[in-house]
Amino acid sequence: MKKEFVFNELQGFREDLIDGLIPKQRVLNNHLKEVLELLNKGVPHAIVYEAINLNLPAGKSIPNIQNYYCMFRRAKINKNKGVKIIEKATIKTPNEKQTESVLDWSMAGVSQPRLRERLEENGYTPEQVLEWKLENEFQISRKLSMLLMKTPRR
Numbered sequence: 001m002k003k004e005f006v007f008n009e010l011q012g013f014r015e016d017l018i019d020g021l022i023p024k025q026r027v028l029n030n031h032l033k034e035v036l037e038l039l040n041k042g043v044p045h046a047i048v049y050e051a052i053n054l055n056l057p058a059g060k061s062i063p064n065i066q067n068y069y070c071m072f073r074r075a076k077i078n079k080n081k082g083v084k085i086i087e088k089a090t091i092k093t094p095n096e097k098q099t100e101s102v103l104d105w106s107m108a109g110v111s112q113p114r115l116r117e118r119l120e121e122n123g124y125t126p127e128q129v130l131e132w133k134l135e136n137e138f139q140i141s142r143k144l145s146m147l148l149m150k151t152p153r154r
Helices: 003-009 011-019 024-030 032-040 045-053 065-091 096-107 113-121 126-131 137-150
Strands: none
Touching (some): 011 032, 011 045, 113 137
């Protein structure tokens, strides 16, 4: 691949570096996809580094190739963290019935999942909690604890 092609592919990356509005690491994080595409096409890191820094003013360029490697490694780690977060969120996607339940509980002033679970485990409904006319989750949790202490264990 010609250096001109690599230079053109990284033009947005270079413009963000020249603007200097965001840190260099974030610029690389934002343009990681473009860099990875070039690497997958067989362009070596050294050529990518040269294309990024070509004719950039002092202070705007990435100082040396070791810094570039470190920034690249951090960008890949950050990308992978983002993927893990998305995967966890996807796994825990609620079905429609659970969504309705969450909405009911939020109308009753309960947003904490653990408190909602405790209420449901002990047979309380959002309507019953609304009848208590309590102002916040702390008061609801306290009332639940008091009711559970009064109720004999099975």
